[in-house]
Amino acid sequence: EIVMTQSPATLSVSPGERATLSCRASQSVSGNLAWFQQKPGQAPRLLIYDASTRATDIPARFSGSGSGTDFSLTISSLESEDFAVYYCQQYNNWPPAWTFGQGTKVEIK
Amino acid sequence: QVHLLQSGGELKKPGASLNVSCRASGYTFNTYGIAWLRQAPGQGLEWMGWINTYTGSTNYAQKFQGRVAMTKDMSTNTAYMELKGLTSDDTAVYYCARARFYDFLLRPGDFWGQGTLVVVSS
Numbered sequence: 158e159i160v161m162t163q164s165p166a167t168l169s170v171s172p173g174e175r176a177t178l179s180c181r182a183s184q185s186v187s188g189n190l191a192w193f194q195q196k197p198g199q200a201p202r203l204l205i206y207d208a209s210t211r212a213t214d215i216p217a218r219f220s221g222s223g224s225g226t227d228f229s230l231t232i233s234s235l236e237s238e239d240f241a242v243y244y245c246q247q248y249n250n251w252p253p254a255w256t257f258g259q260g261t262k263v264e265i266k
Numbered sequence: 267q268v269h270l271l272q273s274g275g276e277l278k279k280p281g282a283s284l285n286v287s288c289r290a291s292g293y294t295f296n297t298y299g300i301a302w303l304r305q306a307p308g309q310g311l312e313w314m315g316w317i318n319t320y321t322g323s324t325n326y327a328q329k330f331q332g333r334v335a336m337t338k339d340m341s342t343n344t345a346y347m348e349l350k351g352l353t354s355d356d357t358a359v360y361y362c363a364r365a366r367f368y369d370f371l372l373r374p375g376d377f378w379g380q381g382t383l384v385v386v387s388s
Contacts, residue, residue: 191374193311200361200378201311212376244311246374252325253372255301257311 163258169266176232180245185225189249196241268292270379284349288362296320300345304358352386
């Protein structure tokens with residue numbers, strides 16, 4: 158099973174600042190990596206797929222990069238609604254299966 | 267617009283079975299698979315498996331093999347997930363998610379149900 162490891166566990170950032178979240182896979186997942194945002198009491202929301210493609214209606218301040226085993230999600234200028242937990246997810250499996258990182262909580266500094 | 271509507275929360279006794287439904291609307295049901303995941307209180311997301319709504323084939327996470335069954339009803343555009351032999355460790359929010367399957371990959375879920383809280387307690 159591919160293990161996804163996210164860092165840091167918690168990121169304290171001030172509104173308007175830049176945030177960079179990391180995700181590492183235990184083996185190559187090529188570019189088959191997604192990022193989700195989850196707020197308390199809500200379902201996850203797809204932000205990025207194929208490592209760097211923004212999903213529909215996702216603001217341009219969210220960007221993803223990386224390939225193989227190392228990936229990052231950058232929020233260029235944090236807004237109040239961006240404080241949430243972020244998960245990376247790989248989908249490079251046959252038969253199909255998803256595995257998620259443990260999450261990074263972005264909190265207000 | 268695309269919408270996945272899940273059944274309501276449940277309180278279950280240990281040993282009981284759980285049935286969660288996920289009714290899809292706003293798209294052609296059999297053009298996307300339905301994946302099932304869960305999230306224990308304060309924890310991350312856990313993959314349970316998926317159903318190919320076109321063929322009916324399923325793939326379950328090894329952890330749930332023998333205990334889970336995923337089905338579909340094309341007449342009502344609804345997917346179902348049954349989990350048997352519940353224990354307190356099955357207390358979680360259960361989610362369905364729409365996912366496209368192509369190039370031998372199950373793409374990430376682009377629309378999710380609202381979640382179904384299941385509490386297992388005696």
